[in-house]
Structure formats: C-alpha cells, structure tokens
Amino acid sequence: MTNKVTPWEVQGSVDYEKLIKEFGVSPLKELPSVFNDEILFRRKLVVGHRDIQKILEAMKSKKPFVVMTGLMPTGKFHIGHMTIARQFIFYQKLGAKLYIAVADLEAYNARGQSLEDSRKNAIEDYLLNYIALGLSPKNCDFYFQSDRSKDGKKASAYYRLQNLLARHASFNEFKAVYGEISPGKMLSSLLQAADMLHPQLPEFEGKVPVLVPVGIDQDPHLRIARDISQRIKPPFIQLSSTYNIFIPGLGGGKMSSSDPNSYIALTDSEKEVENKIKKYAFSGGRDTLEEHRKLGGNLDIDVSFQYLKFLFEEDDKKLKKIEQDYRSGKLTTGELKEITIEKINNFLKEHQKKRESARKLVGKFLD
C-alpha cells in the first residue's frame, strides 16, 4: 500500500500514527477541561499538535492569540469541512482573534479555478455555512488571498512578507515536502506561509502566538512556514498547530469534493441525506441478520457511527448506548442508519434555516 499524503492529494488509506511519527507531530493529550465542550476534542478527532503550549499559556493568562485557517473554495461545503469550522468557532468563543483566508490564489495556481468562481463559492457556500455554524463577525478577519485589505499598508505588508520569505526558502525543501513543484505551487506555499505568519506583523496584531488547526494532510504547509519563519530576521513566534484526522467519506475512503457520493453537503435535502446514507454509507454490520445478532457490528469501520460520534450525537450517554447495542448485535445496520439519517436531517433542517438568515451578516465579514 502506498500512501501519498501531500496538501494536493491524499491517496490510499492513511496511517495516521505513521504520519504523526514521520511528520514529528506530538500526540495531543491533557488539554484544559474547557476543550471537552467540543466533541472533536473530547472524542479525539483532533489527535496531534505542535507547540500548542503557546496557545494554552495565552488562554490561561488571558493574552491575545490568533487562530488562522485557510479555506479552498473549490467544491461544496460538506460535513468534512465542518471539522475545521467547528474548532474555529470554538476558539472564537474562547476569545481568539480569527483569521480566515480564502485561498483563491492557491485555487488558481494549484487547481486552475478562476478568482471569480472562488469568490462566489467562498461567500455563497463557505461563509454562509460558517456563519450558520456560529461564526461571529466580531474578532474575525475574513479575507481573500487575492485582495487582502482596503488598507494599502496592510495589503503591502502581507504580500511583502510572501516575497521576503522567498529568500529564506530553497527549492530542495519544497521538493522534499511536496514532491513535484511548479512556480504556481511554490508561490502558493509561500503565500500560505504569509497567511499563517502575517498576523504577527505590526500592521496586524503584532507579536502574538498563532494557532493553525488543520487536517493532518496539511502539515507540509506548516513545516515549510515553521522552518522559514525561524530563518528570517527577526524570527517569528513559532507557529502552533493542531491536527485532526479525517472523518471518512460515505464509502469509507476520503471525503472528496469532486465525488458527491462521498460526502453529505450542508445544503443537501432530507431525501438526498436519506438516499446517500442508505445507499453509500459503508457499514460495519455482518452479512446476514443472524450473524449480526450473534457477532455484533464493527464500529471502527462503520461510517454512520463515525458521523454520529464526531459530529451529530453530542450526548455521550446516547452515543454509548448506540455503541453497545450495535457491538452486541442488538442494533441492526438499518436501524443505525435510520438514527443517523434522523440526526443529520434534524441538524440540517435547523442549519439550513440559519444559513438563510446568515445572508444578512455576510456584509459584515467583507472588508
């Protein structure tokens, strides 16, 4: 089995422990109790970190800190994207200043998507969903890589940083991290480094720690940014990052924006959800009902259960009961799927209402 994990592509099943070992990320443990409020931490979808202490210290001493993410608006916003969005909104409630970069220049350089399409999708899909999930315009700097700020001093400082960082990078490290690299991808990588580091510039927040919560596949970007950030004079405060594993796609592999049958979009209808879960959600059940009753189901590979666990069933007791009943064979695959469909549809019904009323807030996020 070959695992190819770069920010551009994830192929095959992902051996997360190996990745954590190879990438030098630390396992995430012993977080302050407040993190238990968010099931992504409580149930360990977020598995690793680098330098999280800087952020925990800032939180403890009530000092400012920034949480930064980029969104690549090349497909529909789906439940996989919720994992970053929820962490993000969680930190905003804890007092973080948020920076959200719409990676439209990266979408252009790495995927060939026009800036216009990225802008439209970022606002009409991603931003509306973020707002509906609870994102507040307060303490939130939402921007496009291609159009950083109305304030020329800020805009120049951001792009200047991209150019200055270039001097401290080498082709070999891009190659080591990305494999094949083009000028467009190299500029994207340097601009992403600027995305992560520029909150520390005097034109923005000044010297504050910055946390970048990412999917484990995004670590190459972090490594490049971390390395270069220490070579420039004066060096930046080292970036902090956390790493979440992916919630599986419907078929059990990666959830992919290019395959609608691999994901549930936050704009899917009740019927679509029902159909997708029934038809595509990979099951940990046995071949026959008789066998299932006798041996029980396998929760580790059951996609419906992962969705409940990491996103839709917040009640620990209820989840525990489902777990026990399925493992014992008392709960059938059909019944587990019904529970999942109901949970997701209840969530989406509320969410889609919020999404419509989110429209009136969009203007507050745009510079």
Added chain:
Amino acid sequence: MTNKVTPWEVQGSVDYEKLIKEFGVSPLKELPSVFNDEILFRRKLVVGHRDIQKILEAMKSKKPFVVMTGLMPTGKFHIGHMTIARQFIFYQKLGAKLYIAVADLEAYNARGQSLEDSRKNAIEDYLLNYIALGLSPKNCDFYFQSDRSKDGKKASAYYRLQNLLARHASFNEFKAVYGEISPGKMLSSLLQAADMLHPQLPEFEGKVPVLVPVGIDQDPHLRIARDISQRIKPPFIQLSSTYNIFIPGLGGGKMSSSDPNSYIALTDSEKEVENKIKKYAFSGGRDTLEEHRKLGGNLDIDVSFQYLKFLFEEDDKKLKKIEQDYRSGKLTTGELKEITIEKINNFLKEHQKKRESARKLVGKFLD
C-alpha cells in the same frame, strides 16, 4: 572569450550585435525626429527595441502610454544610471505616464540588502538625482516593490498579478533565461513582470501600451514578462522595450557600483572627478606624444570621449571638432581629459545645486 550576460552579472566584454541577434531584438532605426533632441538616441546609445511601434503610434495619435523602469538602489547613483534616467525624463516631457519601481524586494532577494537601506538610498540618492535631472512629480508613479500603494485595491491588484503570473511560468524557462535560480530570484522575476505589466490593470491605467527602456543585459526579465503576459487570460498588450548599450566604466570595462574607481558618481566632488578621469579614464591615445601627433588617437576605446559623446557634450559641432582633432593627433589625451573634466564638473556643479533644492520635492513623489 565567454560572455555571461544575465541581469545579475555581466562578465567579459559584451558583443552587442551578438546579443541583439541571440535575444531577437530589432535594431532601432528611423525614429521620429523628436527623438533627435536626446543625444542618447541621436548618438545611438539606444541601439535596439521590441515592439516600439505601439509606443510611436500612441505618441502619434496622442493616446496615453506608460514608460516603466525599475531602479535597484544597491550602490551610488553614477553617470551610468543617467542613461536610463535621461530617457525616462525625455519620455515624460513627451507626455508619457511614468512608473518607477524601487526594486527593494529584488535587492533583498537577489542581493541581501535590507528594505531600510534600499529605501534610504532610493530616496536620498536615486530620487534626488532623478529630480535634479528633470523628473517631475506630475504623471509619475514612484513606488517601492515592498509598499505598492496606500490604496489597498491597487496594492492587492499589483501583488495579485505576481501570483497569477506564476501559474503561467515554468521552472525550465526561468532556468533557460537565468541559469541558476533560487526561490527568491524567481519571485523577483515574477514581481518584475508584475512591475512591467500592472500599469495595464483596471486599477491603474487600464489597457495602455507600456515601454520599458533597459540596458541590454536586462532583456531576460523582458523576455519572461513578454512570454507570460501572452499566456494569461485575457492577454496583456505586448510590452515594448528599448535597449541601450552601456557607457564604459573608467577602466573601459563595465561601470560597477561596487568599484568607485569604475564610475563617476553624481555626488562626486570636482577633485574626485579630476582625479578619476586623470588616473583611471582609459585612453585611446598613443604611447608617445610623437606617435600621437603622427597617428592620432583611437576614439572607439577612449573613455573620456564616450562620456562626452553620450552624456556631456550636447553640441554636435563641438563634438565633431574634438573627434577630428583627436583622430588627427592635434588634440592630446591630456587635453581631451581636461575638456572632459571641465564638462563633467560644469555639469555636476549645476546638478548638485539642483539636487539640494530637489529635497523639497521628494514628498510629492511619495504615496
């Protein structure tokens, strides 16, 4: 003899005809008579062009056009730099809108010079000399690569272009043009392409032809920018450019900012000028006075004469007389040098006065 001519380095003597042939530049001939007002054209220091017709047509039909140059503020402003400055001011008087980029990010990425040093040198030396030579703040956009504009829409448009151009470039063409290439130099080259092309963006002048007058060694930048500019959608109006040969350094080789004995700076004192010309200016005279009187001097290699011809003796009749007298042996090297010293010092005396009063205009050039 190996000739290495890249924008970073010129080694050995330069075979201009070969360069023009290899680089595919056209010889410059039959310019409108107004160009004869500037001795750099009249006396053929400007030898080649690409697509100059676009500019001549705009001039003829009184349509707007832009003349763009970059200045790399890594050494003292010397009489070699005057050749671009004078062309520039000439075009401003003809009605061109000027764009002057201080290549401080390039100085950082290719030469390791800090932005602070570049800023100081660009203003205190280059800009003051440009103003003293006749540059007007009217119709002139003087900017720093690292700090494009107070207006964020303009700043973002400029750096966005650098990023968008990247997608349409390949490593191989950078290698073919520059030989060795680092990430810093690659970003510099793309930013230079943005410098040349961004006047055509809607945030700036819109669709206008842009002329870039350069020394022949800068053509690699032009070729990259020209090639990429036609691949992006929509394509830019193809760049126009003119190419001047170099006036020689005092020793006959290249005038180099890193060797004060190779140039005359516009801030040199009368004594320094006298000393430099007497001591270092390569002479086309004969070994003995007797031989010189008999055989005459060689003007093609005489540095003092080149300075008179291309910069300091505007009167064609006077220049002709000097030429005849030196060639016939009537004028000695010592006498020719005396004439040159007097001409340069007369010029510098006036210039340095203007330079001081130029200080009060500096603010009008800064955003």
